[in-house]
Every structure is written in C-alpha cells, then in structure tokens.
Amino acid sequence: MVHLDFPITNNEAKYEALVEGLDLAKAMGATNVIVYCDSQVVTSQVNSDFECKGEKMKRYLExxxxxxxxxxxxxxxxxxxxxxxxxxxxSRVKHRDFQVRDLVLRKVMGATRDPSQGKLGPNWEGPYRIASWQRKGTYHLETLDRKKLHNLWNTKHLKKYYQYTMA
Structure with a gap:
C-alpha cells in the first residue's frame, strides 16, 4: 500500500500509484504487466489519446x-x-478457383429450397457449367443445355462437380 503525506489530486494519486506499481514490478523482474485503472484521464494520457497539460502530470508521464x-x-x-x-x-480456408467450362454444383439457398422437402431436401443442385467469370470468385453459370442463369454466383456457394463415365 502506498501512503502519500502531501496534498494531491485524484489523478495525481493514480499516477503515483501507477509509478510505484511499475517500479515494484520492474524491481521484481516482471516482464509482463497488466495495469487496471479507473481513471479515464490517466489511462488516456498514458496511451497518448489525451494530451497532458499540467506540469505535474507531464513529470509523472516522464x-x-x-x-x-x-x-x-x-x-x-x-x-x-x-x-x-x-x-x-x-489454414482452414478452402481455396476454390474454377475455370470456364468447369462443371459445378450450386448450393440450394432459402428461396430456391422446396419447403415440402423439409430438412431432408438436397443441399446442392446442378450440375451447371461455368460460362464466364465477372471477377475473382464470382461466376456466371449456365445449364448443360447452354441456358444462362441470370445471377452471378460466389465461389462459396459453388463446389466442383466430377462426372464419371463407365465404359
């Protein structure tokens, strides 16, 4: 406990306590210190958010x-x-780039989901073909019979479709 034997303002008392506490921590060899302070003025001056105007306060900051x-x-x-x-x-992000003419599945979203199927309905629909790309990660799709879809589709709503042929 720090006892001060001279008249002092509240903020000056908080600076005194801060200086004493940090000196003590340094003397004990502390490398990490967490400081809690209930004075917004002192905290903001120490963090350089507020300018320190008083001469006494400037000496404390020094x-x-x-x-x-x-x-x-x-x-x-x-x-x-x-x-x-x-x-x-x-490391957990899946990088997905598609080329024009790649086959993809598109995620079934709220408005396109059939409410009669409930939660057991399909999560993906397709296949669709990448017709063109607008910018990285945004694609124009078309059906397999070359009918273009009106909306652009983001990579996160698409996944690669692999077609297997058995001979």
Whole structure:
C-alpha cells in the first residue's frame, strides 16, 4: 500500500500509484504487466489519446519510461498473436478457383429450397457449367443445355462437380 503525506489530486494519486506499481514490478523482474485503472484521464494520457497539460502530470508521464518498453513488448506480442491467428484461419480456408467450362454444383439457398422437402431436401443442385467469370470468385453459370442463369454466383456457394463415365 502506498501512503502519500502531501496534498494531491485524484489523478495525481493514480499516477503515483501507477509509478510505484511499475517500479515494484520492474524491481521484481516482471516482464509482463497488466495495469487496471479507473481513471479515464490517466489511462488516456498514458496511451497518448489525451494530451497532458499540467506540469505535474507531464513529470509523472516522464517517469513512465517503463510504459514505453511495455508498450513495445505488447505490440510485438500482439503482432505475433495476430500472425498466428491469421495463419490458423488461413489454414482452414478452402481455396476454390474454377475455370470456364468447369462443371459445378450450386448450393440450394432459402428461396430456391422446396419447403415440402423439409430438412431432408438436397443441399446442392446442378450440375451447371461455368460460362464466364465477372471477377475473382464470382461466376456466371449456365445449364448443360447452354441456358444462362441470370445471377452471378460466389465461389462459396459453388463446389466442383466430377462426372464419371463407365465404359
């Protein structure tokens, strides 16, 4: 517990506690510190969201050199974590590219689903042929007898159709 024997404002008291706490953490060899603060002013000044105007407050901020070190370490850890999460997410993404004239099935969606079949109805319909592509991941489809469908279809609603012929 920190006891202050001089008149001080609430925000100055919070800075004093922050400085003492970080000094203690540094002395103990802490490499990671989580700081909780109930003062929006102090938190915003430390995070550089608010400008520090008072001379006393500026001196407190100058004492917080450790905060810059902690910020740098935290930013590095955050970047590593974000890269790891992106790598994990991207490993689960199925990359699908179709060529013109490929045969595909299209997902049966809400309005095209037959309500009389309930949940046991087909999830995919087709086959359809890729007639052309609008931009990456967006395709014009046509039936096998070359009748064009009016809407564009996104890759996530299509899957490759493999046709087998038995001789």
């Amino acid at each position: 004492q917080l050199d450790l905060v810059d070190e902690v910020k740098a370490t935290t930013e590095q850890r955050l970047a590593r974590y974000q890269n790891l999460m992106a790598k994990h997410y991207n």
